[in-house]
Amino acid sequence: MPRSFPLSRVYQLLEPGPVVLLTTSRRGRHNVMAMSWHMMMEFEPPLIGCIVSGRHLSFETLRRTRECVLAIPEAHLGRQVAGIGNCSGRTKDKFAAFGLTPLPARHVAAPLVAECFANLECRVADARWVDRYNMFVLEVIHAWREPGVKAPRTLHHEGYGRCAVAGERLRLASRAR
């Protein structure tokens, strides 16, 4: 079972640059896309910048509903992540097509993804650069994490489906948060 995860530590999930799934919901229809163009912008409250192409159905839904969930998959979900990136929610229920389980979130209509080890409930905090760069600034309002996953094997996309997997961990003598 996932547990609530402190907002002050959300950056530890996204700073390493994993592929994430972005879920949205509108008029009772869930959708999900894969995304790698995101960054942390502030520790607390956690702010996340991300770029969503206007070609995606999720772009319009995110702009209108101003809510989403960022779910972080591990490498064993690679086939589903690639499949999600290869089709559109306009013609397919991607949760059903790829065997992913939508779970109700606490604060937003967009669903959590049960199979992902972390889920971040987000609201759009700043849409002023949507027209200029397709950039949304998201604020994480609640975070969930499976406590058992200590060293997640996240995916790091290198183009055209090639992904590096986070494996070995190093401990550097860093004083930086």
Place this chain on the structure above:
Amino acid sequence: MPRSFPLSRVYQLLEPGPVVLLTTSRRGRHNVMAMSWHMMMEFEPPLIGCIVSGRHLSFETLRRTRECVLAIPEAHLGRQVAGIGNCSGRTKDKFAAFGLTPLPARHVAAPLVAECFANLECRVADARWVDRYNMFVLEVIHAWREPGVKAPRTLHHEGYGRCAVAGERLRLASRAR
């Protein structure tokens, strides 16, 4: 020897979210900081968003000179990367202190880092969100890459010096760039 690398493929270096070194130069003094809060914003010309804390000397230098280099280290440079993050260029010549070799760039005064497998020469393309979020939009104007490094063991920071290392590679059946 590094070779010029096509600008159209720069996203393949940064999309996976590696720790990067950001170098600057002002009045003949080089400086370098470590950074994980960055994202791709456009394929070509490559645009990169990044957040640089106002506490860093690099913030003021980047704002004034509007130039930098993003250099990507591999895990064997972990000790140096952590050391760079633990001190300030106000009191130390970090290139000398950590045994890194600055090389002249082609288009900017900021130096390349010889020990890094990739180096991206950048100009500030948009500073309008510097005051709001400490966010710079960089345009990559020239890229360099060591052709021999096929699967770089990049660092992915998870907080307080803990890093995941990119290791195993997966090929997913993705049609997405």
